[in-house]
Amino acid sequence: MAHILIIDDEKSIRNVLKDILGNEGFKVDEASDGAEGLQKAKQNTYDLILCDIKMPKLDGLEFLDAVVAINGEIPIIMISGHGNIETAVDAVKKGAYDYISKPPDLNRLLITIRNALDRTNLVKETKVLKRKVSKVQEIIGNSQAIKKIKDTIEKVAPTEARVLITGENGTGKELVARWLHEKSLRSSGPIVEVNCAAIPSELIESELFGHEKGSFTSAIKQRVGKFEQANGGTLFLDEIGDMSLSAQAKVLRALQEGKITRVGGDKEISVDVRVVAATNKDLLKEVEEKQFRLDLYHRLGVILIHVPTLNQRLDDIPELVEKFLQDIASDYGQSPKLIDKKAIEALQAHQWTGNIRELRNVVERLIILSGKTILADDVKNYVLPA
Numbered sequence: 391m392a393h394i395l396i397i398d399d400e401k402s403i404r405n406v407l408k409d410i411l412g413n414e415g416f417k418v419d420e421a422s423d424g425a426e427g428l429q430k431a432k433q434n435t436y437d438l439i440l441c442d443i444k445m446p447k448l449d450g451l452e453f454l455d456a457v458v459a460i461n462g463e464i465p466i467i468m469i470s471g472h473g474n475i476e477t478a479v480d481a482v483k484k485g486a487y488d489y490i491s492k493p494p495d496l497n498r499l500l501i502t503i504r505n506a507l508d509r510t511n512l513v514k515e516t517k518v519l520k521r522k523v524s525k526v527q528e529i530i531g532n533s534q535a536i537k538k539i540k541d542t543i544e545k546v547a548p549t550e551a552r553v554l555i556t557g558e559n560g561t562g563k564e565l566v567a568r569w570l571h572e573k574s575l576r577s578s579g580p581i582v583e584v585n586c587a588a589i590p591s592e593l594i595e596s597e598l599f600g601h602e603k604g605s606f607t608s609a610i611k612q613r614v615g616k617f618e619q620a621n622g623g624t625l626f627l628d629e630i631g632d633m634s635l636s637a638q639a640k641v642l643r644a645l646q647e648g649k650i651t652r653v654g655g656d657k658e659i660s661v662d663v664r665v666v667a668a669t670n671k672d673l674l675k676e677v678e679e680k681q682f683r684l685d686l687y688h689r690l691g692v693i694l695i696h697v698p699t700l701n702q703r704l705d706d707i708p709e710l711v712e713k714f715l716q717d718i719a720s721d722y723g724q725s726p727k728l729i730d731k732k733a734i735e736a737l738q739a740h741q742w743t744g745n746i747r748e749l750r751n752v753v754e755r756l757i758i759l760s761g762k763t764i765l766a767d768d769v770k771n772y773v774l775p776a
Contacts, residue, residue, distance in 0.1 A: 397426075428448060439466045439467070464725075529565060531709060627668070711729060727764055
């Protein structure tokens with residue numbers, strides 16, 4: 391149900407419009423002048439505003455300027471009995487969706503309202519889709535650690551050097567891997583991801599190298615593995631510390647020789663793949679415990695990039711929160727909520743065990759449960775709910 395604000399100094403006009411729009415299923419608020427209307431526009435989220443031009447305190451064109459400066463996406467339809475072509479053109483230039491003369495033709499008004507709402511919905515959907523299909527999200531932050539990572543990516547990405555990314559879960563290791571691919575000479579090729587922790591050890595070799603028909607009981611047809619799928623591009627081996635030792639031996643051979651053999655096959659297949667790996671484990675400790683091959687560690691770790699925890703980059707929280715507020719509001723088809731400075735400070739004082747992933751979840755929770763502005767009390771009540 392769309393929420394509409396009517397601003398007009400004539401009570402009879404407001405009453406007529408409110409009755410008509412209410413009968414059409416809209417939720418309607420009223421304001422008797424531009425100043426009151428501006429106050430309500432700041433306090434509430436409206437899907438559309440109907441605004442008179444000649445009003446006391448703050449006229450319609452001044453109101454239009456103020457609202458467009460705050461949120462230029464709200465469609466505003468200007469209504470006036472004193473207007474002319476010049477006024478209409480001026481209003482549209484300033485950002486009004488349309489201009490209707492008094493007394494308004496109610497059928498035309500309703501059609502204009504529905505067209506404006508449809509356009510708004512289309513714009514919101516387009517923004518969501520554009521963001522979803524965009525290749526890589528931005529690496530947010532200007533802390534020293536993040537600047538160092540961005541600088542390393544710029545230097546390393548254009549080379550063929552293999553990269554090992556380390557860091558806790560939720561810190562953004564996958565994002566670093568995607569930027570390494572995006573800025574590489576292989577960016578026109580595929581980036582193929584394998585989560586080594588999510589694949590059973592008995593299937594990881596088939597997943598990586600493929601298999602021939604009949605090579606094992608459920609192999610009812612030939613399968614092309616991830617190495618072949620990533621040919622000409624980048625293979626991202628996430629959580630490589632969980633890979634079985636037998637699969638590690640085959641990966642090492644593939645890195646050394648640039649060739650693989652499918653499970654159950656004897657034909658060598660040449661592959662041109664750049665491998666980027668990531669882990670949340672201490673691989674040198676895994677080597678000591680005979681859980682990871684030292685020679686593979688050295689093959690993978692030509693360049694080492696460590697992604698810091700969120701607790702180690704608290705200065706980035708304001709920028710991250712603002713990004714999440716924008717993205718989540720766009721997904722929900724809403725205007726972004728504001729957040730109080732003390733709420734940001736409360737978030738910076740929190741101990742983040744889930745890193746960036748946890749922060750995004752917290753911001754989404756605050757958007758859902760808080761008022762128009764997120765306050766420090768909201769953080770207290772909803773970040774660690776009882």
